[in-house]
Amino acid sequence: MRRLAFLLWLVLAAPALALDPSEMLADPELEARARALDHDIRCVKCQSEVVASSNADWAKDARRQIRELISDGASDAEVKQWFLDRYGEFVLMNPPKSGSTLALWLAGPAMLLTALLLGGAYIRRRAHAEDPAGDTALSEAEEARLREILKD
Numbered sequence: 363m364r365r366l367a368f369l370l371w372l373v374l375a376a377p378a379l380a381l382d383p384s385e386m387l388a389d390p391e392l393e394a395r396a397r398a399l400d401h402d403i404r405c406v407k408c409q410s411e412v413v414a415s416s417n418a419d420w421a422k423d424a425r426r427q428i429r430e431l432i433s434d435g436a437s438d439a440e441v442k443q444w445f446l447d448r449y450g451e452f453v454l455m456n457p458p459k460s461g462s463t464l465a466l467w468l469a470g471p472a473m474l475l476t477a478l479l480l481g482g483a484y485i486r487r488r489a490h491a492e493d494p495a496g497d498t499a500l501s502e503a504e505e506a507r508l509r510e511i512l513k514d
Contacts, residue, residue, distance in 0.1 A: 396429050
């Protein structure tokens, strides 16, 4: 059981161990900012991973660049802008909600609202619809036959 726990810890800690200790910033506050930025920037090679968890060479270079910019005194916004200028909005895990991406941000809630409205209208229409067969009672012959079937 301890081996399994150790292996699980090793797998989960691998992204944190991916950064060479010599590349870490001496100031813990700056390193914390750098790690936060590592989670905001997408690896352009992996395309679905943040640079914090990617082992691609590009991601390693990006982590070094983030730390270099921070140690030079750049703010978080300036670091993101540096990557935006070179790679476009794709490099951000959460692109700004403006311009061309605004339609993408609004599409999901709009589709959900449309589905809820259409579903509600369908349920309301169905609840108020009359029974197409009507409220027909069984004839005497049908009732007699039903009684015979139920007796047996």
